[in-house]
Amino acid sequence: QSVLTQPASVSGSPGQSITISCSGTSGDVGAHNYVSWYQQHPGKAPKVMIYDVSSRPSGVSDRFSGSKSGNTASLTISGLQAEDEADYYCSSHTTRNSEVFGTGTKVTVL
Amino acid sequence: EAQLLESGGNLVQPGGSLRLSCAASGFTFSNHAMSWVRQAPGKGLEYVSAIGASGDIIYYADSVKGRFTISRDNSKNTVYLQMNSLRVEDMAVYYCAKNRGPTSPDYWGQGTLVTVSS
Numbered sequence: 363q364s365v366l367t368q369p370a371s372v373s374g375s376p377g378q379s380i381t382i383s384c385s386g387t388s389g390d391v392g393a394h395n396y397v398s399w400y401q402q403h404p405g406k407a408p409k410v411m412i413y414d415v416s417s418r419p420s421g422v423s424d425r426f427s428g429s430k431s432g433n434t435a436s437l438t439i440s441g442l443q444a445e446d447e448a449d450y451y452c453s454s455h456t457t458r459n460s461e462v463f464g465t466g467t468k469v470t471v472l
Numbered sequence: 473e474a475q476l477l478e479s480g481g482n483l484v485q486p487g488g489s490l491r492l493s494c495a496a497s498g499f500t501f502s503n504h505a506m507s508w509v510r511q512a513p514g515k516g517l518e519y520v521s522a523i524g525a526s527g528d529i530i531y532y533a534d535s536v537k538g539r540f541t542i543s544r545d546n547s548k549n550t551v552y553l554q555m556n557s558l559r560v561e562d563m564a565v566y567y568c569a570k571n572r573g574p575t576s577p578d579y580w581g582q583g584t585l586v587t588v589s590s
Contacts, residue, residue, distance in 0.1 A: 365516070398576050400517075407580040408517065413572055451517055453576065460531045461507070461575040463517040 366391065366452055366464035373470040374442045382467045384435040384452035390462050392433035396455035399428055399437045403448045411450075412437060439469070447471045474498040474579040476568045481584030484558055488588075492553040494568030494581055501549040505530060505571040508542060508553045509580075510564035520566070522575050523551065530574055536562075555586070563588045 367385040374380040384391065384399075391397055395415045400408035410419055412428035415435060425440045435454070439446055452464035480492040494506070508520040521542040522530040529542065541554040551568060565585050569577030 396573060396576055398572075398578070400577075407567060407582050408577075409580070410578050413576065413578060419578070453517075453519075455573065455575050459574060460533075461519045461522070461577075463509075463519060466516040 364390075364462060366454060366462055368450075368452060368464040368467045370465070371468045371470065373472055374439075375472045376442055376444065378442050379438060379440045380442060380469065382437045382439075382450055382452075382469070384437070384454075384464050386433050386435070386454055386462070388433060389458070390433075390454040390456040391430065391435050393457050394455060395430070397428070397430060397435045398453045399426075399435075400451045400453065401446075401448045402451065408451065442471055444471050474570055476570065476579065476581030478566065478568045478581045478584040481566065481586045483587045483589065485590050486558060486560060486588055488558050489554070489556045490558065490586060492555065492566055492568075492584060492586075494551045494553075496549045496551070496568075496570065499570065502526075502546040505574050506544060506551040507569045507571055507575065507577055508551075509567045509569055509577060510562075510586075511567070511583075512561075512564040515564075518564075519575075521553065522571065524574065558586075558588045560588050562586065 399412040416428040507522040565583040568581040570579040572578035
């Protein structure tokens with residue numbers, strides 16, 4: 363199964379904004395709006411931060427936002443905080459009725 | 473609030489079998505598709521299998537097709553993953569997830585560790 367491509371690492375200073383990209387194809391990200399983003403702290407389970415490209419579950423800070431253009435989805439974290447340091451994964455439903463994950467991005471707060 | 477509790481992870485020799493269980497609570501289990509996702513040590517997430525709300529099989533990854541079987545018991549609010557012919561490369565933390573729609577996880581359990589080693 364193919365995977366979605368993310369940058370290996372992104373960093374920023376507290377208070378700054380960062381954006382993580384998630385590059386797919388017309389068979390997954392580009393096919394519909396079922397893109398999710400997950401945050402994973404070391405030794406912990408993933409937690410959904412964004413679903414359906416840009417929707418936020420209740421309890422998730424509005425500093426997290428999602429968008430999509432063509433075959434690429436993006437996660438933006440505004441007002442970066444120390445607690446945002448974690449691994450982030452995108453995922454997308456596919457035209458083969460499966461789910462594919464991104465390669466993962468390590469976010470470092472400088 | 474949804475809760476998922478996995479169990480069954482263990483140390484097993486190559487070629488051996490294990491059955492993972494995931495007990496769900498806090499939501500109407502029979503209304504949701506469920507998934508298993510794994511994460512090898514230090515690696516990313518891999519989507520393993522998904523099952524529909526009524527027990528229809530949605531997906532198996534090519535890497536597990538023919539060796540793993542997903543099932544569910546809606547009367548027990550539990551989803552299972554039967555793993556046969558285990559390989560070293562199956563070693564991972566296995567997460568159970570409640571799905572939004574047919575395949576997209578929206579809530580994850582804490583995971584159970586499967587170690588495959590002789």
